[in-house]
Amino acid sequence: MIERVYLKEYVTFDEVELEFSEVELEFSKGLIVFTGPSGAGKSVLMRGILSIFGYFDLNAKLGEAIVDADIDLEKFGLEKDDILIFKQMKKNKNRFFINNQAVSRKIIREIADKFLNYLSLREIKEFENENILLLLDKMNDNKKHHQNLKTYNEKYNLFKSIQKELHTVLFLEKEAAEKKEFLKYELEKIEKIDPKHGEFEELMEIKKDLSKIEKIKEKVFEVERIFDFEYSVYELLEMSGLESEFFSNAMNELRIAIDKANEKADYLENVDIEEVLERLSNLQDLIRRYGSVEEALEYYEEKKKELEKLENLSFEKEDLEKKLELISKDLYSLADIISDERKKTAKKLNEKLNYYLEKLYMPKAEIVFNKTELNRLGIDNVEIIINEIDINTISTGEFNRLRVAMLASKLEYENQEMTLFLDEIDANLSGEESMSVAEVLKYLSSKYQIFAISHQPQLASKANKHFLVEKKDGKSMVRELNKNERIEEIARIIGGKEKSQKAIEYAKELLKENND
Numbered sequence: 313m314i315e316r317v318y319l320k321e322y323v324t325f326d327e328v329e330l331e332f333s334e335v336e337l338e339f340s341k342g343l344i345v346f347t348g349p350s351g352a353g354k355s356v357l358m359r360g361i362l363s364i365f366g367y368f369d370l371n372a373k374l375g376e377a378i379v380d381a382d383i384d385l386e387k388f389g390l391e392k393d394d395i396l397i398f399k400q401m402k403k404n405k406n407r408f409f410i411n412n413q414a415v416s417r418k419i420i421r422e423i424a425d426k427f428l429n430y431l432s433l434r435e436i437k438e439f440e441n442e443n444i445l446l447l448l449d450k451m452n453d454n455k456k457h458h459q460n461l462k463t464y465n466e467k468y469n470l471f472k473s474i475q476k477e478l479h480t481v482l483f484l485e486k487e488a489a490e491k492k493e494f495l496k497y498e499l500e501k502i503e504k505i506d507p508k509h510g511e512f513e514e515l516m517e518i519k520k521d522l523s524k525i526e527k528i529k530e531k532v533f534e535v536e537r538i539f540d541f542e543y544s545v546y547e548l549l550e551m552s553g554l555e556s557e558f559f560s561n562a563m564n565e566l567r568i569a570i571d572k573a574n575e576k577a578d579y580l581e582n583v584d585i586e587e588v589l590e591r592l593s594n595l596q597d598l599i600r601r602y603g604s605v606e607e608a609l610e611y612y613e614e615k616k617k618e619l620e621k622l623e624n625l626s627f628e629k630e631d632l633e634k635k636l637e638l639i640s641k642d643l644y645s646l647a648d649i650i651s652d653e654r655k656k657t658a659k660k661l662n663e664k665l666n667y668y669l670e671k672l673y674m675p676k677a678e679i680v681f682n683k684t685e686l687n688r689l690g691i692d693n694v695e696i697i698i699n700e701i702d703i704n705t706i707s708t709g710e711f712n713r714l715r716v717a718m719l720a721s722k723l724e725y726e727n728q729e730m731t732l733f734l735d736e737i738d739a740n741l742s743g744e745e746s747m748s749v750a751e752v753l754k755y756l757s758s759k760y761q762i763f764a765i766s767h768q769p770q771l772a773s774k775a776n777k778h779f780l781v782e783k784k785d786g787k788s789m790v791r792e793l794n795k796n797e798r799i800e801e802i803a804r805i806i807g808g809k810e811k812s813q814k815a816i817e818y819a820k821e822l823l824k825e826n827n828d
Contacts, residue, residue, distance in 0.1 A: 313341060313427075313761045314361075314731055315378045322360050322372030324353055324788040332761070332777065341729065342776030343757040346765050346790070347801055352781045353788035354765045358735060361763070362430055364398050366408065366421035375400040381427040382728075385410070388419055398424070430733040431715060438718055439703060444679075444694045448657045450725050457653045464646045468688050471639045478632040481625055488622045495619040502612045505594045507605045512595045515588055521576070522585055528577045532570055539563075640686070647690040654692060655681055661721060665696075668717035672748045674710060675699050677717075712737045713745070716752050723759055732756075734764040738771050746770040769805045772798070773822035798823060 319328040332344060346354045363370035364377045379396040386392055390413050398420065399409040408420045415423075437443060449461060484491075542563060549556040595605060602608040621628075658679045666676045677698045684693040696703050696714070703714060716737065738749045746768040753762055754774045766772055778798050781790045793801055799819045800811070807815035 313380050313729060314763075315380055316376075317361050317364070318374070318376040319357075319360050319364075319372050320374040322370075322375070323356050324783065324786065325357065325360070325790070326787060328357065328360070328790055330779065330790065330792075341757060341759065341761050343754055343762050343764065343771075343774055344777045344779070345772050345775035346763070346779045346781055347767070347772050347805060348781035349783075350767075352783045353790075354781045355735060356788070357781055357790060358733060358763065358765060362733060364400050365424035365428055366417045367424075367430055370400045370402060370406055372400075373402060379427070383423055383426055385423075388415070388423060390415070427728065428731045428733070431712075431735075431737070436704065438715065439696055441692075441694050442689060444696070445654065445689050445692060447722055447725065448654045448661065448694075451661060451722075452653055452657045454653060457650070460646055460650055460653075464643065464650060464690065465688070467639060467643055467646065468686075471636070471643060471686075474632055474636050474639065478629065478636060481629045481632060484622065485625050485629065488625055492619060492622050495615050495622070498615055499612060499619065502598070502608055505598060507595060507598060507608060509606065509609070512592070512599070512605050515592050515595070518580070518583060518588055519592065522580055522583065522588070525577055525580050528573055532573050532577070535566070535570060538566070643686055644691070647686065647692075650690050651681070651692050654690075654694075658694070664721040665717055668720045668752060669714070671752060672713040672717055673745050674713050674717065677714065709740045709745075712739075713741075713749060716749055716756075719756055719760075720752050723756060726759065729759055729761070731761040732763065734762060736765050736767065738766055738768045741768070743768075743770065750774040767805065769802045769819065769822060772802050772805060773819070773825070795823070 313332075315332055317328065317330045317332075319325060322328065332342075346357065348354055359368050360370065360372060360375065361377070362368055363372070364375040377398045379398060381396060383396060384392075385396075390410055393411045395411075397409075397411050399412075401407050401409070406417070408415050408417055410420065410423065449457070452458070545559060546556055549559060598605060598608040602611055658681070662677070662679045665679075669675070669677055675698055677696050680695045680697050682693045682695070683691050685691070698706055698710070698714065703711065706714070719732070734753075737753075738746045741749065747770040750768070750770040751774070753764065753771065756762060757776065764771060772778060778793045778801070779790050780793050780797070780801055781788060783789070799816060802819035802822060803811040803815040806818055
């Protein structure tokens with residue numbers, strides 16, 4: 313609930329300071345009415361208050377509102393506090409704050425929408441299919457119904473997930489033929505070369521060794537001459553009384569090394585150099601394309617799996633279609649059960665709605681159900697019809713009274729106290745009709761905080777707080793009226809500037825009736 317509003321240098325208002333919190337109005341609830349001559353600035357003032365909450369651009373130097381509402385600020389990345397202070401300042405551009413923490417206009421509007429509702433002209437949000445269905449579900453106290461809603465939601469999410477998978481498969485299937493040919497071509501190129509891990513490095517080593525065959529043979533021939541002196545070394549060691557084992561081991565190791573060198577030379581002599589060079593050339597082509605032999609092999613495995621998946625698409629599609637068919641049957645079955653429950657609840661809502669419509673001198677309304685395609689809310693499309701006419705085509709006066717009737721009908725099912733802004737909701741109505749609107753709004757003010765602009769004495773007489781907006785010398789001002797001032801203002805509304813005694817008496821009578 314809004315407890316205080318402050319505006320500075322706003323259009324024709326130099327300064328506005330309004331207090332709405334009263335002891336007799338629990339948590340600032342109640343009916344707050346603004347009256348005054350045409351052009352005084354009532355609608356401008358209402359727009360100014362709404363601007364603090366991001367609904368309009370604020371043309372004020374400063375706008376501030378203190379709000380009592382249970383909002384989880386941490387959800388919006390803001391520090392929690394006991395009260396909410398909304399602020400908008402304008403220098404070069406508008407800047408928004410909540411409890412002195414800077415926020416975007418989008419965030420401030422999102423937070424305000426949690427507790428504030430502005431019923432602007434021809435706004436049909438509350439009559440949209442989704443909102444009516446959500447209201448019917450909230451009104452239904454059958455636990456089984458709410459369990460069905462939960463189950464339906466879970467199954468519908470699964471349904472959408474499978475449907476998405478199927479769309480992907482169908483899309484791939486369209487491109488599958490061409491893509492399969494491309495993948496086969498890519499795989500065949502790698503298969504034709506048939507690279508092995510570490511092969512390129514081995515071949516490079518062989519290529520390097522091939523150039524050293526003759527040198528190896530020459531060195532083997534030179535080294536083998538050492539064995540001509542082997543016996544002499546043994547004789548020397550024996551004459552010197554030294555052990556010969558170390559020398560014997562060294563000579564054996566040398567013979568093994570020479571054997572390996574000869575084997576390598578024999579192997580290299582049998583290697584086809586042209587074949588090695590051609591193989592290296594093919595591997596180098598792969599390396600240029602994929603970065604390395606290992607990366608080429610990874611690419612091969614990846615594309616092989618992709619090809620297998622494409623070749624299995626028909627099986628996957630068939631499996632998904634079967635799953636979708638089964639879950640669709642479950643969903644339609646659940647949706648029918650949910651729809652039946654909603655229709656039962658709609659009868660209760662319809663009765664409440666018509667009860668208030670009758671009070672508001674309106675013809676009866678009918679809540680009509682039509683089937684629609686399966687969606688996240690079920691299969692219901694709900695419309696409200698008055699005199700067999702769609703509500704989009706009824707007059708503004710009738711439409712506003714329908715909105716008041718709907719607000720009253722769902723009052724007991726609202727979990728959160730709200731602040732409503734109504735701009736001339738009783739415009740173009742007869743005295744009897746205006747009184748009916750005033751009485752229903754007074755009833756609504758037991759739970760809602762209602763800000764209303766009115767040119768009718770009936771609504772003004774019902775107000776818990778009555779503010780007068782007037783203009784002098786081009787400057788607008790607003791002030792709260794006391795009892796005598798209210799009589800004067802209501803008499804002005806009834807009889808114009810030249811207030812007759814009869815208008816004053818009628819104003820007193822209206823106020824007396826509403827205060828008894």
